[in-house]
Amino acid sequence: MANRITHIRKPNVNSSHEHITDVQGTNVNGTFQYTVAQVIAYLKQGYQFHVARAGRTINVTYQKSAAGNEYIKTEPDSTQKDNLLSLPQF
Numbered sequence: 001m002a003n004r005i006t007h008i009r010k011p012n013v014n015s016s017h018e019h020i021t022d023v024q025g026t027n028v029n030g031t032f033q034y035t036v037a038q039v040i041a042y043l044k045q046g047y048q049f050h051v052a053r054a055g056r057t058i059n060v061t062y063q064k065s066a067a068g069n070e071y072i073k074t075e076p077d078s079t080q081k082d083n084l085l086s087l088p089q090f
Contacts, residue, residue, distance in 0.1 A: 002027060002028075002048055002050065003025055003026075003027045003032065003042075003047060003048065003049045003050070004025045004026050004027065004049075004050055004051070004052060005023045005024070005025040005039075005049055005050070005051050005060060005084065005087065006024055006025045006026060006051075006087065006088075007023065007024040007025070007087055007088050007089060007090040008020045008022070008023055008024075008084055008085070008087050008088075008089055008090075009021050009022040009023070009024075009089060009090055010089065013089050019036075019071060020036055020071070020072065020084060020085075021035065021036060022034065022035050022036065022090075023036070023039060023049075023072075023084075024090050025049075036070075036071065036072055037070075039060070039062075039072055040062045040070050040072065043060070043061065043062050043072075044062075048060075049072075051074060051083045051084060051087060053083050053086070056077065058074045058075060058077050058083050059074065059075045060072050060073070060074055060075075060084070061073060061074070061075055072084065
């Protein structure tokens with residue numbers, strides 16, 4: 001099932017150092033709102049998430065930081081800008 005992430009939430013909307021805490025989006029069941037931890041758990045179970053930007057679909061993955069914290073990100077594409085961070089915030 002394809003889950004399209006359309007919005008993100010950060011604790012401080014204007015901070016470039018804050019991490020994404022929650023996402024909103026759509027799938028065949030309607031709309032959803034998940035924490036990043038929930039998205040990572042779903043990714044580990046084989047579910048797919050993506051963002052749609054400029055007519056393209058970019059897959060969302062997860063990674064572990066040097067400090068051991070897991071976070072979500074988009075797969076590399078032709079842009080330098082992080083596709084998740086360019087989404088509107090809620």
